[in-house]
Structure formats: structure tokens, C-alpha cells
Amino acid sequence: MPPQRNGIADYSAKLLQAMAPLHPCHVYCHDLAVDLPAGVELRDPAQAFRHLSGSSPILHQIGNNGGHVFALEALRAYGGVVSLHDLSLLYLYELASPRLEEILGRMTGPTGKMGQAYARHWRENRIKTAANYVLFDLIGEILALAKRVVVHSRYARNKIAAVYGSEASAKIDVIPHFAPVLSVAGQEVARAAIGYEDAVPLVLTSGFATKAKRFDWLVEALDELARRGTDFRWVHAGEERASEFDLSGAIASRPSLTGRCRITGYVSEEALDSYIAAADVVVNLRFPSVGESSGTLARAFAAGRCCIVNDTAAYAELPRDAVVHLPVFGTVPALADALEGLLTHPDLRAIFGERARLLAQTDLAMDQVARGYLATVANAYPPGRTMRAAAARTPPVAMRHRLAGTASSSTDIIRLGQEAGLKRGDFELELSFAGLDDFAELARSTPALLRKALPEHVTLDSVRFLAGSNGTGIGLSILGRSHTLEPTA
Known part of the structure; x- marks a missing residue:
């Protein structure tokens, strides 16, 4: 939950706000200094055993970062429904597992000999590459323990079915990432809020500047755009992660981008809404994708912004008239051409923006998503039945x-x-x-x-x-x- 600085915390808070008026909710959160909607009780996870039984309906929010270690432990202890925000949890298991062998055992399960080879390299030579985080998802335990699993795209469900089989995929419910109601109304108001008084079209990216968001492609495309004589400004509303991608260095290496670009660093949720609403075009690239959804993209839909995405994974499911899809091969020239056309034709941007807003108000509406979650939880806990509790927190030692x-x-x-x-x-x-x-x-x-x-x-x-x-x-x-x-x- 906020004030943790990650998208799943924001997601959890907004989903709770929409669910609480429809059904009584109690929240178990590792951080006890959080703000909750009226009528929602905050409880300490360490005291959960005082309140929960095998029949208590539970919804876990699990993503691939250290803030969700306690949620993984809670699933092991109490079972429940899982909202799975990432299709790869290797990093989470690295943080949650006291022994390397446990991680290696999970790697060698569904991937067979390939997993054994990578596990051997890791164990014997301490060789761990970026490929590990794409090839080995480690979600098998989640699928085994959860009563139901919520994912945000058909792509995610199909990938799980391909790797883990039809029995696992039968547990999956697809509920799209909601589009929240923004805290700012209108582009002019938003531009005043961020101090942008220039009439030049504004391109926006946001969130952590990670390698998978392909800022290398965007920098090259904007450099080409500048050399063509198209005027623009680019703001990245988020933090750099120089260890993953040196965004400042990439910008500095292109003289044509001098004076056109700004990196804000971390911004609050309200400020992020303003930056998104102030933009003319929002660029949200992912490659390679592991099936993730984007909260900032959903915010851009709610603001009626024209968005550019890669035509891959979950993004390929977005309506063709609501976003501009780019190929994952030859992306740079395609991105430069798309930006040039959109930045020089406001009417074209407006068409995509209005279709995006309609998507946010219908399929991605908060109320509809909240009701979808409540239906999934209700189906996992039929009335009149006592559900068996999950495994004990500490697994028993097997007989030798x-x-x-x-x-x-x-x-x-x-x-x-x-x-x-x-x-x-x-x-x-x-x-x-x-x-x-x-x-x-x-x-x-x-x-x-x-x-x-x-x-x-x-x-x-x-x-x-x-x-x-x-x-x-x-x-x-x-x-x-x-x-x-x-x-x-």
C-alpha cells in the first residue's frame, strides 16, 4: 500500500477504494503506517492467525519485489485468491528463499534440461544472466497453492497454459488493469500544474527507467525526429535506474536533444496524473515483455491521451483504434514516423485519445474491475463450504x-x-x-x-x-x- 513507491501499491489502494463500498474489507499490510478508505480496518500480518481460518476469503496482491515476500508467506499459510501482477517472480523468490538450492529446484521444474543447465551454471560458477528472469518464472508454487489466480490479459493466461498445462490455466480469471479516475481534469489545468507553458507538443514517458522500456529506441527515434526538423519536448516523469539503463547518458550523447528533454525523478501520484494529462503523446514501450500491464498506460487512457505501445504480449490485445501499435522489429524508424505524424496532426492525436478514453470508461472502468474481483473471490469460496487451510507456514521435514x-x-x-x-x-x-x-x-x-x-x-x-x-x-x-x-x- 502507499506510501510504498511502486505501481502495485497504488493499484492495491485504488482497488480497495472501489471494493470497500461493495463488500467489507480488512487489509493486511507489512507497513502499518498507511492511509486507508473510511471503514476499512488495517491489521498486522503477524497477527493474521487470530482472524483467519480456512474459510476466510482472502485476496493476495503479489508482484516481483521485496514488498511482497510477506504476501507469498501468507499464501503459503492461509491459501486464497492471488492477483498476479508479474508473470516472472524469480527476483521475489531470490529475496524470499534462504537457500539457493530452493530457487534452483523451482527453475528445473517446468523447463527440464534447459533449467538444469542454467541452474548448474548458477550453482557451480555463480553465472546468472538477465535471461534467467525471462526464462524461469517460478510461478508454479503460486498456481499450486492459489484457489484462483487473476491476471490482466489473455496473453498471461495463454502463457501459463503453455508452460503449466490446462489444469493450471483452469484456475485463471482475466480481469484487465483498471483505468483510475485522475486527480486532474483537462490538459490546460495539468500543464499549469507542472509549469509547462510551451506550445510545443509534449512527449511523455514515466515510471522507473528500466532497460525493458526501450529508452534506447526512443532516444534514437527522437534524435531522428529532431534532425527532420519536428519540434517537441520530452519529459520522463520518474526515476532513473542507471544500473539498468543510463538514461541521462543516452540523452547527453545526442546533441540534437539538448534543451528538449527533462527527467523529473520520483513524482507523487497526483503529480504523475498532471504530467500524463499535460502530454500530447504518451510512449510506453516494452520489449522483451513478460506479459506485464502498465498502470501509467491505464492512467493515460483515462486522461484521453494518444499512446504508443509495442505490438507484443498483453499490449497486442489493446484495441487498434485506441493505441498506436509499433512492430518489435524495425521499431526505431516506425517510432520516428509515428511520432512525426502524431505531433504534427493534432486531429489524429485527438481521435486516438478519445478512443482511449472510451476504453477507460467501459472495459477498464474501476467499478467493473472491482466487481470482477469480488466475483472471482466468491467463486473460490462457495457459501456453506469450509475450505481446507493451505500448508503450514513451516513445511514439515520429510522422512529421510x-x-x-x-x-x-x-x-x-x-x-x-x-x-x-x-x-x-x-x-x-x-x-x-x-x-x-x-x-x-x-x-x-x-x-x-x-x-x-x-x-x-x-x-x-x-x-x-x-x-x-x-x-x-x-x-x-x-x-x-x-x-x-x-x-x-
């Missing part, structure tokens, strides 16, 4: 299981080790060798043999030698714990 075998080659050891990692929980792998010399030869020929024998999602706790049966040979006892994809029921 033992595997034993005789190993005459490194292949035997690796095979037996892979079998040991199939079950969740503690295990003991016991190997027999003809003699100490045989074991020494295997260890010499295959460095790190025992670590290679265990899957990436296995923790190696201890290794000890055992006396062979009848005083011959030698044994090896390997103790460890397997962290698999499946949540403990």
Missing part, C-alpha cells in the same frame, strides 16, 4: 529416505545421485566400492565427483566412509536435502 547401490564408475555415482534428488526432503545415498583404490581412482578421474552426482537443487550436508560388509570393500554415506519444485501439501 535411503538409496543404496554399488558404483564401479562415475556414471553409476551420477545416476544414483540423480535418483536421490527426486524426492523432497532429507535423503541418504549409500554407495559401495570394491576398495579404497577404486574410489580414489574414480575421484581422481572425475573432479568434484560427489557434487556432480547431486542435482542442482540438492544441498550436500555431510559425507562419511563406512566399513565394507564382511570386512571387504568400502562404503560411502552421503547425507543431504532435496529442494524440489512441488510445494509441501
